[in-house]
Amino acid sequence: MLVFISDLHLVDGTAGEHNVPSRAFGYFFQDVAASVTPRTEEIKLVFLGDIFDLLRTEKWFDFPVAERPWGTQETQIEAHANEIFEAIKNHPENFQTYTLLSGTLKDRFNLPCEPERIYIPGNHDRLCNKYPSLRTKVADFLGLHHNPTQPFAHSYQNVNYGVFARHGHEFDKYNYEGGRAYSQHDYLRVPIGDPITTELVAKLPYKMAERVATLPLTPQEKVNLRRNFEEIENVRPLAAIVDWFLYQVRQLRWLKEVIEEVVDEIIREFNNLDFVKGWYRDHDKWTNPFDEADRIQMVLYLLEKFKIFSTEKISSLLENAKDYFMTDDLLKAAPDEYLHLDSRVRYVVYGHTHEALTVPIRTVPQNSGNAEQVYLNTGTWRARHRQAEKDRSFITWKNMTYVFFYQAGEREADFPVFETWTGGLKTI
Numbered sequence: 420m421l422v423f424i425s426d427l428h429l430v431d432g433t434a435g436e437h438n439v440p441s442r443a444f445g446y447f448f449q450d451v452a453a454s455v456t457p458r459t460e461e462i463k464l465v466f467l468g469d470i471f472d473l474l475r476t477e478k479w480f481d482f483p484v485a486e487r488p489w490g491t492q493e494t495q496i497e498a499h500a501n502e503i504f505e506a507i508k509n510h511p512e513n514f515q516t517y518t519l520l521s522g523t524l525k526d527r528f529n530l531p532c533e534p535e536r537i538y539i540p541g542n543h544d545r546l547c548n549k550y551p552s553l554r555t556k557v558a559d560f561l562g563l564h565h566n567p568t569q570p571f572a573h574s575y576q577n578v579n580y581g582v583f584a585r586h587g588h589e590f591d592k593y594n595y596e597g598g599r600a601y602s603q604h605d606y607l608r609v610p611i612g613d614p615i616t617t618e619l620v621a622k623l624p625y626k627m628a629e630r631v632a633t634l635p636l637t638p639q640e641k642v643n644l645r646r647n648f649e650e651i652e653n654v655r656p657l658a659a660i661v662d663w664f665l666y667q668v669r670q671l672r673w674l675k676e677v678i679e680e681v682v683d684e685i686i687r688e689f690n691n692l693d694f695v696k697g698w699y700r701d702h703d704k705w706t707n708p709f710d711e712a713d714r715i716q717m718v719l720y721l722l723e724k725f726k727i728f729s730t731e732k733i734s735s736l737l738e739n740a741k742d743y744f745m746t747d748d749l750l751k752a753a754p755d756e757y758l759h760l761d762s763r764v765r766y767v768v769y770g771h772t773h774e775a776l777t778v779p780i781r782t783v784p785q786n787s788g789n790a791e792q793v794y795l796n797t798g799t800w801r802a803r804h805r806q807a808e809k810d811r812s813f814i815t816w817k818n819m820t821y822v823f824f825y826q827a828g829e830r831e832a833d834f835p836v837f838e839t840w841t842g843g844l845k846t847i
Contacts, residue, residue, distance in 0.1 A: 468541025
């Protein structure tokens with residue numbers, strides 16, 4: 420049995436309490452045990468990226484810009500990243516998860532064998548693969564057998580299960596800066612998504628909390644205000660993130676001026692970062708009138724113009740540009756993945772988008788009959804804020820997705836087969 424989960428985004432809690440409850444892993448392993456067949460001889464558990472989120476934290480604001488992940492002081496960046504990882508592990512909820520995952524699972528969940536753990540880094544845990552010190556911590560947390568002097572692999576292939584998998588950020592222009600050689604150097608290049616997550620998404624509630632501390636609000640109102648803005652990163656895609664922001668402004672019109680000032684401040688600081696200026700220069704192509712640099716600049720421009728435009732006007736402008744942000748680049752990339760793979764691979768698996776999918780790609784004639792090719796996305800275990808169909812409000816529920824693969828003969832079929840489970844829990 421081969422099992423995939425991804426996009427847990429375990430955090431230190433400074434930028435919001437977003438951690439997966441440790442009890443969810445108990446439910447998960449109970450489902451693994453229930454899915455074992457009499458012919459199951461092995462269990463491989465693949466953590467398919469963005470397991471640890473070293474970007475969504477306020478701790479980076481304690482350090483100079485040069486010592487943040489897009490800075491130049493590598494020794495200090497490594498030290499700070501290790502400190503953040505320790506804070507993630509020692510978060511009360513995560514420490515229970517660590518105790519479970521780093522220990523023995525076979526007897527606890529009545530499994531036929533001890534699961535082999537495999538880890539593929541994503542973009543939010545890019546730093547976990549950059550330094551041996553962090554590779555050691557990851558291996559300890561997940562119970563991996565891994566030599567920390569060697570980087571983790573960025574993809575996983577197992578033809579016995581007919582599977583090829585990668586995190587999928589490779590096809591996201593904002594979160595992968597490398598080329599199609601997929602070398603370790605490619606993966607270690609800093610994408611613009613890193614400072615977007617920290618310097619914009621995490622900094623907004625941080626700055627808002629500072630600004631409203633002296634306002635005549637009750638403690639609970641201050642908590643609620645901060646929490647609303649801490650949830651922005653749980654909204655996707657980028658266009659919906661802007662809609663979420665506008666939705667919060669509509670609910671808090673009396674705070675509109677304060678919000679405008681904070682937004683102006685963080686956008687100004689973001690655009691003044693040397694890394695961001697360099698990224699704009701490298702990606703602003705005169706041959707493409709609406710390239711990835713233009714798209715980011717457009718969104719930031721709209722957010723800066725609250726003082727000029729009404730939120731309704733901004734919404735209208737955004738609606739006209741939505742098609743540029745709504746495409747699923749991973750879904751578009753999946754069919755081409757097969758062109759470079761072993762012919763025995765039937766299933767391509769990605770994570771990253773937080774959107775669980777099972778999509779038929781094509782049927783390919785083979786000597787033994789037709790082989791079906793399918794793209795699967797492992798979704799997330801995080802809450803998602805989904806925009807309503809009939810207005811611009813948002814409705815939220817938690818998600819939990821995992822994907823099982825079985826070898827030929829492990830279940831009834833004489834070829835590799837899959838099983839997907841996606842659950843929703845409405846508690847917030």
